[in-house]
Structure formats: structure tokens, C-alpha cells
Amino acid sequence: MAEQHRPVAHPVDSRRSFLTEALAIVTGGLATLTPVAAGVWAFLDPLRRTKAAASYLPVTELAAIPDDGLPRQFPVIADRVDAWTGFAAEPIGAVYLRRAKGSDTVEALSATCPHAGCFVEMESTGKCFRCPCHNSEFTLDGGIVAPSPSPRPMDALECRVAENGGVEVRWQKFRAGVADKVEQ
């Protein structure tokens, strides 16, 4: 197995040596960076997927919301696309709707906690909302009950009542954990 070690040629010309080094680095770098760049390019794809503008979705009818000022939870149903799968009429979230005595206007609150996105629920006493994750408490109109981990009140959603009594909510999502209500 003994091999003869032959002498290595030492380039005398240091300018040529620098050129070779630089070229080696650039060539090798280009070769390796190509797959990296292709990977990163595809990986960043979600950044260019902006959400379609929020639209009004029919949620229920006016008669289904008793006019007692107490919020009721309703699922929001819509078609949904998840990457390559299309879902027809699926529950995609929930809203709380309420209306005051004798009033025809409906207030809508998103059930998504503005703190970190858990599902806010009505407390069993029916007196307030409470998020089960970090105990943020909200009044029935969505206001913050201090002290609260949540940086802002529950997110109100735009809501309108159509002529046929259908209640429609503009389904939006907002960034969690910030004081301002910024659409996501």
C-alpha cells in the first residue's frame, strides 16, 4: 500500500495564486449556492401569498339573535382553500353576535383572542368573556377587564343586516399581541 509522495508544485507567481484561490471560491460558491437559492426561493413563497380582501359572509338571521344584549356564538362558514385542497362551506371560525333590546343592529366580536389567538369563550356565569389560555377577561361588549394579559379589547367585526333579515359579518383577522388592531 505504500505510495510514493510526489512533490507538490508550488506556484511561484503569487498573483496567479490569488486568482486561482478567488476563482476556486467563486466557482465552488456558485455551485453550492444554486441549490440553496432555489430552496430559499421556494421557501419564501408564503410571503407572496397575500390574503384575499375580507368579504361579508352570511352568518345567520336576525331572528336567531335574541334581543337581550347577551352575546351568542355562531360559526362562520365559508369555502376555504388550504394549499392544494379546496373545502366547500366549512366552519372557519366563530363570532359572537348580540343585539340590544328592541334594536335591529347587531354587534359582532371575533372569537379569536387578541392576546395570542386562542378561542375566547363566554364564562359559565354568562357575565363576561374569558380566554382559557392566559385568563384575559372581557366584558360582554368586548372591553378589556384590567388587569389583562391582552393588549387590546376583543376585535369588533363589521356587521350588517340584509333586507331579508340575514346577518352578515365582514370576516377579518387581526394581528395578535399588539395594541393596535392591524389586519393580518
Place this chain on the structure above:
Amino acid sequence: MKHTNHGDAVQKGVFGRLADFFDDRTGYRALMHEALYERVPGGARWRYVWGSTLVFAFMTQVITGLFLWASYSASAQTAWESVYYIQHEMAGGWLLRGIHHFMAQAMVVLLALHLLQVVIDGAYKAPREVNFWLGLILMMLVLGMALTGYLLPWDQKGYWATIVATNLAGIVPGIGPSLQQLVIGGSEYGHHTLTRFFALHAGFLPGALILMLVIHLSLFRKHGLHAKQPITKPDAMFWPDQVLRDAVAMLAVMAVVLGVILVPALRAMLAGEPVDVGHLGAELGAPADPSLPYAAARPEWYFLFLFQFLKVFEGWGATGEFLGAIVVPGLIMGVMFLMPIIGNWKLGHRFNVAFTLGIVAGAGLLTAMALNEDYYALWADKAALADAQKLYDETGGDEEKLAAALGGDKAKITAMEAKWEKLEKIRHSQAFLDASKQATLDAARAIELAGRPEKIPTAGMLELVRTDAKSQGPRLFAQHCASCHAYVDPQAAEAASVIAKASAANLHGFGSAAWMRGLLDPDQVAGPAYFGNTAHKDGDMVNFVQNELTDTDTWKKDDIEAVVVAMAAEAGLAGEKAAEPLVAKGRELIASDERCGSCHRFRDNGTDLGTACDLTGWGSREWLVGIIVDPTHERFYGDTNDRMPSFGKAPEGGLPRLTRAQIELIADWLRGEWYRPAVAAH
């Protein structure tokens, strides 16, 4: 090659010659020698085993992880399904997944121990600074793998915990929202959240970890073991003394992990109960459902302190969340990275030790607080709060009323308010416990459904759960029916009070002979379980039952019973049996225009609709669906309908309150019709 063994080869056996062949070409003997004959100053010791157990734990994760990978499928419609299959259908899958799940937890514990030891022993000091930093990076990689792994089964708990974690990533200033979008693979959680988390969990993170680990270990070898002073015994070699100790420690770690997995089985066996291996090891919750609240959302126990930490900044608003989720953890990591430098100062090492112990104690305290909040109701002394509860119920929790009730006595009011606070804690804790219980039930039902002979449909498990009457019925009923109707077994302890509060009939057992017997009972018909709290309280039916059915000349006891069983036969609930002749007699009575038929249509008795309910097929699925769709239809209450909404009728161009499918779910649930697994033959 300075020297070859060719000359001796003649005397060696075939294995010896083979070994020589490879050694000549690879030099593996020297490598092995270097690996095994590391000098251990002061000889082998138990305290040196922690690093090795960590490497072992990681190797276990790689091995079990690869085999899990061989059966896992990362997509929103297959993740839960494939994990279910591993856990409940594949031979040994429960053990594989159990080891992976609990070894991950063991790894976190071992990491903490290793870190503590390194800091306390001062092993981070020169020349080992770089290795200490590598160790910290390794720690973060391990935690990252734990975090990403939690989502992969795509069950409720992983899903909601991930929502919280990724939303927190979103508050990093500047890049937060983009970071969040990249991690979840878009703006909604779904397929790409899973594929990305999986790639991180099984590719990027372990790849980086292995790289770091190789450098960590070679640097460790370069600097040698950081020996604990004073050294009293002579030095020894790594092999075999230290290796034996390491091996014993590894086996012990594995034994603990296996113990955690197998103890429930042992318990069941001792109690003489059958053991379902699918329920051993790691649990699998109900499939992730973004539209279903999950009040039991909690991260894995070793992240509980971070979770609790967010509550510490209550009332700080967005700043608090930023501090709690990003700044403080970042600062802590920063200080840890600076430890080798801090350690150069006179009191630096003491500071480092105190700091680390402080962090561990703080994390322990926060974990205890989190657990106490969640489980408070289990150990709170509720008897001592009975008076407070009473007062709370009376005043409705109103502080002014409380002051009035206590005659304005300041001391008493403060004392009572303190008690109310405890009550509130109990309420919160109870809500968590109830949610956990519900989560367990939901998980069990999902697993039962997945085990149907028809298997899981293409659309995935969520679809199966959403169309399951047993799981959806109670929810739909609670949301749409329970504001008027009760649903409680009349034999249950709390039944009377529940029924009394309801403003419409108790629908438990609707369609059964027992239910009908109650309706035809003069003492019950105007009670709250039937028409008592409705507009029909003084209606024709109540009048008939109370005044005509009591006439024993016309209505013999047998006649009434015949009507009861004939009505139950219309509903045709499973498990209701009656003698055929009696049913036939009952049908005649119902149809007869001298009896029920004078008001009620029954089959072809010719009575006009509109005066009373059509009794044809009463309580059947079709009949129930019909009355829920539209009780004002002439087949049902017509214009005498009390308050019941027409759930299935849509206003012009609008949506009905309930879809046909939802109404069918309620009807099936009321009738007790849902999938039940066949009972295994003994």
C-alpha cells in the same frame, strides 16, 4: 504506511485477515483506540455520565424518529390519521411513539441537569468557552424540536399550542409578521404548517444539531474532561470503566421512559382490567378543529413556565407580551452566553451559579403556579367557601348588593371579597378541568370512530367527527335547543331542578315508551317535563290527558299502555320492545276517531291536519327532522306553535338557522343513533 501486517497474515484466521485488510485501508484501529482510550482524570465517575445520557437520548430520538417517519404523513388530512394508525393499529406503534414522546421529555430534563452541572463546576471557563456556547445552541435546537414535534399529530392540543407559539413569534418587531407567515406557510394554519414543522423537526433542526454535536464532542475531546477537583484516584481510560457507567446510566434513562409508558398497563393488570395498548404511551387528542374552542390548551409541561410567564405581565398590554415572550427570555439567554466572560471576574462564577439556580427556581415556581391555577379546584376547600358561594348566588356577584347584604361592614366585605376571589379561582380551574375531561371524551370518540370497519373517509377525520351525532348532537342541542328544552335523565339526581328551569319539554328519551307514559300521565303532562312551562299548558292535549284519560271506563289501563307501546313503535328506537298484539291494539286506538284520532291524523285515518300533530311515524327520524325544520307546518303545531323556531326554513335568499345535515345530527342524537363499535366476543 510505516508498517504492515502482511508477514503475520499467514498465521491469522479469516476474520483477522479481514480486519487487517480494512485497517490497512482505513486505519480504523487507531480511530477506535482514540475514541475509547480517552484519559479520564481521577478515574471513572458517575458524575461524568450526564453528557453521555444526552447523546443517548438524542440517538434514541433519531432511531425512533426515523421509524415514526416511515409511517407518518404530514398533511392536514393525514397527519392525525397516520398518527392514529401508528398508535392504535400498528403492532408496536404505541411503544415506538411512547418512547419518542417520553424520551423527548427526558432529554429536556437531562439537558437541564447537564447545564446545571457545567455551570456549577465552572466547566464553561477557558478554554471551553466555545464549547459552552455550542451547548447553549444545542439546547435551543432541542427545545425547537420539542416545540415543532408537538404540532405534528395535528390534534387539538398541538394545534392550539402552536397558534399561541406562532402568534408570539409574530410580535417580534419588524420581521415578526413575515416570520410568522413563513413558519406557518401562509396566512392560515394547514398543510404547509405541517410540512414546514415536519421539515424543521426532522430535517433542519436535527441536521443542525448533529453538526453542532459533532463539534461539541470533538472540542470536548480536545480539551479533555473537566475533572471535578480534588482528584484522589489515579487516572483511568474511558474504556471500559467509564463506558460501563455510561451504559448503566443510559439503561436507567430508558428504564424510566419505559416505566412511564408501562405503569398504566401494570396497574390495569393488577386490577384485573383488560389492557388496551393503544392507550399506553403518548396520548392522541381529538383532531385539530379551528372552529371548536379548546379550553384545555396548554403547552407541554416543560414550556408551562413560559406560558405562565405571560400572565405575569398582566395589565402591561402589548409591552407586557413583548417583554414576557421576547425580551426577558432573550435577555436570559444573553446572560447565559456571556457566562464564560462574566466568569473571569472575581465574583463572576458565583454570579453565574446564582443566576442559573435562580432561573431554575423561577421556572419551577412558575410551573407550580400554572399547575395550581389549573388544578386548584381539586384541592381547594370548597366547604369553607359555602357561605361565600351562597351570598354570591344571592347577589349575583354584585359588589354593591354584597355591601348591602353585609350591612356595609368594611371588614366583613373585604373578607367576603377575598373569598369571592377564591371562588373565581375555583371557577376558572373547574372550567379547565371540565374542558380537559371533555377533551378526553372527544379524543376517545374520535379514536372509536377511526376504528370503524369503514375506516376514515378521504376528507379526513375531522369530517367524520363533524358528522358524528354522538359528538355533535350535544353541542348543537346546547347551542340551539337548550335555551328552552331540557335534556336530562329523569332518574338523575339533579333532574328535577334542571327540568324545572327549562321552558319546554325534557327531550331525554323522546320517542321511548317511558317518555310517552309520562306524557299520558295526568300528574305529569302539565308538569315542567312536558307542557308545564309552555303555551300548551292549558291546551287541548293537557285537558284530554287530565280529564278524559282519567275516565277508566273508556280508557282502561291496558288501553293506555297499548297506545304507549304503539307510539313507541312508531318512533322505533333501538332497544324498545313490545308485544305485537298490544302494538296492533294501540294502533287501532290511536287511529280511531273516538280516541286519539278525533284530533290526530294517524296513517290513513282521514283526520284533517291542522288540529293536532300527525302521529304517523311520531318520533321517527323523518318526523323529528320535520318538526325541527318547521314546527309551524300543519303536520306539527301549525299556528298553535309556541316559540319553537323553524330551524330549517330559510328566509328569502338567506340561510336557515341550521343546515339539513345539522338537523339530522340533532335528530339522530335525540334518538340515540350513532356509531357504536361492536362489542368484542368473549
